[in-house]
Amino acid sequence: MTEGIGARVKRTEDRRFITGKGKYTDDIRMENQAYAAFVRSPHAHAKVTGIDRSAAEAMEGVVAVLDGHQLTGDGIGNIICGWAITSKDGSAMNMGAWSALATDRVRYVGDAVAVVIADTAAQARLAAEAVEVEYEELPAVTNAEKALAEGAPQLHDNAPGNLIYDWEIGEEAATDEALAGAAHVTELPIVNNRVSPNAMEPRSAVAIYDEADEHYTLYTTSQNPHVARLVLSAFYNVAPEHKLRVVAPDVGGGFGSKIYIYPEEITCLWASMKTGRSVKWTSTRSEAFMTDAHGRDHVSKARIGFDTEGKIVGLKVDTIANFGAYMSLFSSAVPTYLYATLLSGQYDIQNIHCNVRAVYTNTVPVDAYRGAGRPEACYLVERLMETAAREMGADPAELRRKNFITEFPHQTPVIMNYDSGDFHGNLDKAMAAADVAGFDERRKEAAARGKLRGLGYSCYIEACGIAPSAAVGSLGAGVGLWESAEVRVNPVGTIEVLTGSHSHGQGHETTFAQVVADRFGVPLNSVSIVHGDTDKVQFGMGTYGSRSGAVGLSAISRAMDKVEAKVKKIAAHTLEAAEDDIVIEGGEVKVAGTDRKMAWHEVGLAAYTGHNLPPDMEPGLKEGAFYDPVNFTFPAGAYICEVEVDPDTGVTEIVQFTAADDFGTIINPMIVEGQVHGGVAQGIGQALLENVVYDDAGQLLTGSYMDYAMPRAWDTPFYTLEHNTTVCPNNPLGLKGCGEAGAIGAPPAVINAITDAIGDNDLQMPATPQKVWRMIQATQTPIAAE
Amino acid sequence: MTNVNLTVNGKPVRRDVPDTTLLSDFLREDLRLTGTHVGCDTSQCGACVVHVNGKAVKSCTALAVSLDGAEVTTIEGVAQGRELHPMQAAFNDHHALQCGFCTPGMIMSGIDMVNRYRAAGKDLDAETIRHELEGNICRCTGYHNIVRAIEDAAARIQGADAPAHAAE
Numbered sequence: 034m035t036e037g038i039g040a041r042v043k044r045t046e047d048r049r050f051i052t053g054k055g056k057y058t059d060d061i062r063m064e065n066q067a068y069a070a071f072v073r074s075p076h077a078h079a080k081v082t083g084i085d086r087s088a089a090e091a092m093e094g095v096v097a098v099l100d101g102h103q104l105t106g107d108g109i110g111n112i113i114c115g116w117a118i119t120s121k122d123g124s125a126m127n128m129g130a131w132s133a134l135a136t137d138r139v140r141y142v143g144d145a146v147a148v149v150i151a152d153t154a155a156q157a158r159l160a161a162e163a164v165e166v167e168y169e170e171l172p173a174v175t176n177a178e179k180a181l182a183e184g185a186p187q188l189h190d191n192a193p194g195n196l197i198y199d200w201e202i203g204e205e206a207a208t209d210e211a212l213a214g215a216a217h218v219t220e221l222p223i224v225n226n227r228v229s230p231n232a233m234e235p236r237s238a239v240a241i242y243d244e245a246d247e248h249y250t251l252y253t254t255s256q257n258p259h260v261a262r263l264v265l266s267a268f269y270n271v272a273p274e275h276k277l278r279v280v281a282p283d284v285g286g287g288f289g290s291k292i293y294i295y296p297e298e299i300t301c302l303w304a305s306m307k308t309g310r311s312v313k314w315t316s317t318r319s320e321a322f323m324t325d326a327h328g329r330d331h332v333s334k335a336r337i338g339f340d341t342e343g344k345i346v347g348l349k350v351d352t353i354a355n356f357g358a359y360m361s362l363f364s365s366a367v368p369t370y371l372y373a374t375l376l377s378g379q380y381d382i383q384n385i386h387c388n389v390r391a392v393y394t395n396t397v398p399v400d401a402y403r404g405a406g407r408p409e410a411c412y413l414v415e416r417l418m419e420t421a422a423r424e425m426g427a428d429p430a431e432l433r434r435k436n437f438i439t440e441f442p443h444q445t446p447v448i449m450n451y452d453s454g455d456f457h458g459n460l461d462k463a464m465a466a467a468d469v470a471g472f473d474e475r476r477k478e479a480a481a482r483g484k485l486r487g488l489g490y491s492c493y494i495e496a497c498g499i500a501p502s503a504a505v506g507s508l509g510a511g512v513g514l515w516e517s518a519e520v521r522v523n524p525v526g527t528i529e530v531l532t533g534s535h536s537h538g539q540g541h542e543t544t545f546a547q548v549v550a551d552r553f554g555v556p557l558n559s560v561s562i563v564h565g566d567t568d569k570v571q572f573g574m575g576t577y578g579s580r581s582g583a584v585g586l587s588a589i590s591r592a593m594d595k596v597e598a599k600v601k602k603i604a605a606h607t608l609e610a611a612e613d614d615i616v617i618e619g620g621e622v623k624v625a626g627t628d629r630k631m632a633w634h635e636v637g638l639a640a641y642t643g644h645n646l647p648p649d650m651e652p653g654l655k656e657g658a659f660y661d662p663v664n665f666t667f668p669a670g671a672y673i674c675e676v677e678v679d680p681d682t683g684v685t686e687i688v689q690f691t692a693a694d695d696f697g698t699i700i701n702p703m704i705v706e707g708q709v710h711g712g713v714a715q716g717i718g719q720a721l722l723e724n725v726v727y728d729d730a731g732q733l734l735t736g737s738y739m740d741y742a743m744p745r746a747w748d749t750p751f752y753t754l755e756h757n758t759t760v761c762p763n764n765p766l767g768l769k770g771c772g773e774a775g776a777i778g779a780p781p782a783v784i785n786a787i788t789d790a791i792g793d794n795d796l797q798m799p800a801t802p803q804k805v806w807r808m809i810q811a812t813q814t815p816i817a818a819e
Numbered sequence: 820m821t822n823v824n825l826t827v828n829g830k831p832v833r834r835d836v837p838d839t840t841l842l843s844d845f846l847r848e849d850l851r852l853t854g855t856h857v858g859c860d861t862s863q864c865g866a867c868v869v870h871v872n873g874k875a876v877k878s879c880t881a882l883a884v885s886l887d888g889a890e891v892t893t894i895e896g897v898a899q900g901r902e903l904h905p906m907q908a909a910f911n912d913h914h915a916l917q918c919g920f921c922t923p924g925m926i927m928s929g930i931d932m933v934n935r936y937r938a939a940g941k942d943l944d945a946e947t948i949r950h951e952l953e954g955n956i957c958r959c960t961g962y963h964n965i966v967r968a969i970e971d972a973a974a975r976i977q978g979a980d981a982p983a984h985a986a987e
């Protein structure tokens with residue numbers, strides 16, 4: 034089948050994007066549109082002692098100036114974190130209050146204190162500058178380790194010492210004992226640098242209040258409109274769910290940053306009720322750097338021990354995670370169940386212990402960013418493996434192979450139960466494609482040109498398809514993580530699929546349609562995918578954690594099972610055959626082994642005319658399903674990066690990047706490759722370029738593309754991709770997920786390659802030319818002064 | 820307010836605009852041509868690239884009032900009716916877009932690049948394309964397929980030139 038599962042079908046959604054006809058939130062303009070501009074704190078930490086609105090209120094076009102006292106006075110609830118983590122002493126996590134508009138205290142630069150609503154965006158911006166806020170500055174802290182220290186500035190009264198939780202996983206005593214008896218122990222300090230997600234479309238919201246029906250509509254840049262509605266309704270008290278519609282139209286990338294419900298969306302909805310106007314807000318890039326949830330920011334100490342044979346005996350990790358000023362929606366889960374549970378990597382490790390302290394600082398809240406916890410785990414494990422191999426004089430590939438898990442299912446000591454995989458096969462494919470055998474020659478040739486050439490590995494594993502609802506519920510999640518779908522066959526036989534997944538670049542309109550076309554043998558262009566609107570789709574948990582395939586498509590698959598069953602009943606009745614003899618093939622519904630058949634659309638029509646249906650059958654042909662996964666899925670792969678470092682400048686060039694991935698079943702290889710390309714580029718960005726920097730006073734130094742280095746075309750190579758598929762045994766289509774792999778697997782491969790090139794393992798991301806140049810200078814034997 | 824006359828996608832446009840209005844805002848808000856995107860406020864992302872008098876310009880860096888008499892082409896004006904421009908077709912063929920937000924700017928930069936290299940009789944290889952894309956950021960694609968698409972479109976456009984040369 035040229036359009037079904039496995040086909041490189043070109044994307045059907047492309048046409049509107051390449052002709053400029055995409056419909057993003059900022060493209061929407063309502064009648065009588067008003068615009069919001071936020072008054073934001075210039076201080077990292079301060080008391081708000083007064084707000085003078087009079088000058089702003091008198092300005093041209095200003096409709097209203099609203100502050101946090103009015104917002105909380107109207108009963109708008111505090112922003113919550115939806116995953117409860119329990120500290121090792123049994124105490125609950127310390128969640129500080131976060132109001133959409135601050136009332137008496139601001140805790141990071143950019144914290145919103147008031148909003149101006151005006152007739153034009155320019156008027157709103159001008160008036161926002163005229164709102165006079167009186168602050169009483171407080172000392173600030175931006176570094177997580179410093180925030181934990183005695184005497185550090187305190188952010189929230191209910192979080193003494195700025196500690197949110199002190200959590201552990203695994204057996205500490207057994208791990209200590211194993212490490213004490215190890216023949217070799219490798220120890221590394223590991224910093225996972227703070228990055229800014231930078232979806233190219235800035236966040237945006239258009240809120241509309243209909244007074245007659247007391248009904249709200251929110252168009253917004255969301256990866257999960259139903260979750261937004263749920264939270265806005267159940268926790269922020271904006272409106273009950275049946276009076277609130279959330280639409281996420283075309284969304285220009287998310288990478289995690291558009292999962293959360295931010296102060297601005299809450300405020301716009303509330304302000305539209307207050308003013309009786311539709312209220313629109315679109316973030317500038319500067320605001321995005323200041324307010325979009327950041328990613329990563331872990332500081333860890335890690336020790337891994339080996340026996341004399343090179344087998345791992347234990348791994349002990351101590352991590353401090355910087356959460357910023359408030360707990361964002363999924364923040365608490367990231368350095369715990371999405372991070373520490375992956376510390377076994379691809380290796381058979383009997384003893385693992387990890388301690389995690391989550392800490393408040395005067396910085397932007399930190400939450401899930403492409404990979405969310407798994408990149409931090411992979412980076413730590415793979416830096417350790419490469420470094421250990423070098424210290425022990427072992428081949429890094431061989432050391433990994435010696436420790437690979439080869440039998441499935443495999444229960445790790447940190448919760449996860451790996452269901453399938455072929456780690457040797459992945460590495461074989463990557464090594465062949467990267468021509469590892471020829472590396473020594475290439476290194477010599479580079480040396481002759483004065484370049485330092487290095488090669489680094491990364492064998493990553495991640496957990497996707499989040500997640501079994503009962504399991505995550507027992508671990509503290511406030512929601513179930515199933516997915517829902519509805520398959521509607523119309524009377525003319527065309528098919529609409531309504532899905533709770535949301536596409537913001539992933540190409541669902543094409544891949545989901547491929548799966549349906551494959552199943553019923555209908556042409557791709559007779560299938561359309563509907564998503565992103567709570568008025569249309571029954572429910573959905575949205576798209577993040579590479580879950581759209583493994584969970585979203587599984588729900589569609591279940592709904593198709595029900596459609597298929599009904600189609601067979603109708604056909605059996607009409608064709609006077611046994612249901613078991615009916616087959617659906619090539620757009621026809623046939624009695625196997627005979628020439629009796631109905632065209633697909635004839636079955637659709639029969640279902641809706643209801644003239645001749647089996648007794649007791651309801652008319653119509655529309656089925657829904659809620660699919661709850663039975664386990665996580667475990668994409669895994671082997672990445673090999675080859676770099677050349679210029680010792681005179683410290684500049685790293687990525688000369689070859691090879692990725693061999695096991696994503697389970699692949700629906701559209703072209704789209705999967707695109708996901709890997711983009712993920713690897715983000716990983717390269719984090720490894721070489723990207724870094725969010727605050728000064729000690731809490732001012733954001735990397736607030737624009739002039740200071741925050743995004744990977745550009747010349748920073749990235751052409752990628753060499755391989756697939757090594759083992760099918761996931763736990764979902765109907767055998768899917769594992771591919772959206773985050775690149776961002777997870779790439780950073781350690783890049784850093785391992787650079788450390789190989791320069792002969793020094795003590796490198797932290799981002800490997801900027803200056804940093805690398807200094808290291809080269811330090812390791813080179815000083816030339817005796819002449 | 821200043822009265823400006825210009826041609827946008829082949830159609831004459833006359834408007835009174837405040838002197839501070841950026842071309843990007845003029846296109847998006849006054850003309851409702853929302854295919855031109857705004858991805859930054861420091862002129863570094865390239866999501867807003869349009870053609871002014873045949874040359875690529877970041878529309879967030881130009882004032883609408885300075886364009887009196889100019890010919891502006893936006894992403895909406897690139898296709899000939901239903902027929903896509905070869906650059907647009909190549910982006911689809913090579914999966915050179917994911918979320919589509921950077922795409923209008925990428926396509927406008929790509930077309931400009933091909934035009935300039937063609938006019939100069941120079942080859943547009945992958946390495947050159949990567950350097951030419953210095954002003955365009957894409958967060959989704961990792962650039963691989965964008966570079967391939969521009970390479971291919973350049974070849975298609977050169978190919979279309981070939982019969983013309985042969986006829987000379």
Ligand code: FES
Nearest residue numbers: 862863864865879
């Ligand atoms: S919006 Fe013009 S360069 Fe970013």
Ligand code: FES
Nearest residue numbers: 917921957958959
């Ligand atoms: S396709 Fe999303 S930014 Fe380029």
